[in-house]
Amino acid sequence: MSGLSLMERIQKLKRELDKRGLDAFLAIRNTRYLAGTAAGKAVIIPIESAPILICSRLELDQAKRESWIRDIRAFSSWKAPLRRGERVYFREPWQLVADCLRELGTRAIGHDGEKRGFMRKLRGVHAASYRELPEIVLELRKMKSKEEVVLLRKSAKIASRGMDCAAESIAAGRSELEIAAEVEYEMRRAGSGGTPFPVIVASGRNSWLPHATVTRKKLRRDELVVVDLGATFNGYASDMTRTFALAPTCKQLKLLQVVKRAQQAALAKVRAGVKAKTVDTAARTTIARAGYAKFFPHGSGHGVGLDVHELPSLAPTSKDILSKGMVLTIEPGIYIPNVGGARWEDMVLVTRGKYKLLTKLQKMLYLP
Ligand SMILES: [Mn+2]
Known part of the structure; x- marks a missing residue:
């Protein structure tokens, strides 16, 4: 249905x-x-x-x-x-x-x-x-109508524009607030009604706080920078996260690779009829195998609609079954004090066969 x-x-x-x-x-x-x-x-x-x-x-x-x-x-x-x-x-x-x-x-x-x-x-x-x-x-x-999917798709597209802007704006010496301001401005220009939550730009010691707030702190080359943002379109929210690195250390690089691999593993499970828990397990297992189990304190994603956090929840305790028409985020994260935090989040529409990606970037997002 x-x-x-x-x-x-x-x-x-x-x-x-x-x-x-x-x-x-x-x-x-x-x-x-x-x-x-x-x-x-x-x-x-x-x-x-x-x-x-x-x-x-x-x-x-x-x-x-x-x-x-x-x-x-x-x-x-x-x-x-x-x-x-x-x-x-x-x-x-x-x-x-x-x-x-x-x-x-x-x-x-x-x-x-x-x-x-x-x-x-x-x-x-x-x-x-x-x-x-x-x-x-x-x-x-939980299940979105065709009309709702159109709005969510547009909202996700605006968020993607915001992330492209973040990718262009991030540079050593600029402050978290400056980046956040540019991202918000860009999303507004692209038609966003506002932000469903305050944009997060979390660098260095802030990056390992999953719900960091933006500060005047300046970005440094040897730090990870987590950017978590969303737009709204006709009330419908979007949610997307990328982690940037200017000159990552080996440890930071590994963190980024593992979190992306975890997201891929989770995405590979997404389709109608699958347990939400199964998607979470895929991400969690990937992170655990890399030795980071204790640094992944949240679920692997959530539904998005008029609220940025809706059902289903993609957590170990979830009883939900994915079905066609659900719109979800898939967002594993790893937060290691004194090393860095990394989260990778995209929005998808669950289809009978598999899923459709709603957040899509124009710019190449680099891993060095
Ligand atoms: Mn999210």
Whole structure:
């Protein structure tokens, strides 16, 4: 099965509600996926009637423009003068959701989890049976629709442009911040809506921190430089990592070769029907054979979509099976204190036969 269009998402969700004897689903963490707009606080999907989008008054015009949902209700915490024809409820968001649930007569509500105390406050003003079922939507989100793949492909293409820019910009004496700024500028110019996470340029002693933050530190010839970046396109994220070396030592060179080999081994396993765990094992075994098992502290990749980290997870504990339409990153990494860190990450679309690479560089990325 491939991914779902907006209408199919709602149909599928309703079937899942029906199976569980629930009469509505309340989304506060997956509003964008279900409503098709980032403007929205909550989406109510009743099993028997049309969905309702709840947004702040500030977001009302954007929600109307972007969402396929017609019943849009805006809230304002205070009584403000309104424009002609502007329909706004002077309520707190959870109060407005409670009003809607009451109006619908729903008693058994599935929801996708807590967010900043929202559910706690809702429970306080509307008594009903609430069941936390985030997996219903997360399962739907795993497989991407054709439309989503188009956006992810574009997002990955912009990230690749950013990486090409990094390859050109990296030079001894320049700072991590300078490189990060150029990369972000390039991706913006290429159409990125922003970055799904702050761009990482981690050199030398920062390179062995898997989640390093960019500093004013200047790059040196004898250091490894990890560049981890992503773009967004219509909300869809991308994620890509390369490790650069200007004049690597033998140890650093080996590290780079092993991490690339591990990625190749993992990629060789990717196709529909394979366990996500199997892909991770392939990378992990390659790294372990080189004697670096204890320097690989994370999983080998993850799903990418509206969020940069989605299901499936490519980790030793993963229960996921890869299927057609999933978009994944494959990113083994090795981090050795006082030697260097190296990570190599690409984004792929899982196909029946194998996979398609979504991150592609124009420039030759060197290994000396
Ligand atoms: Mn990643």
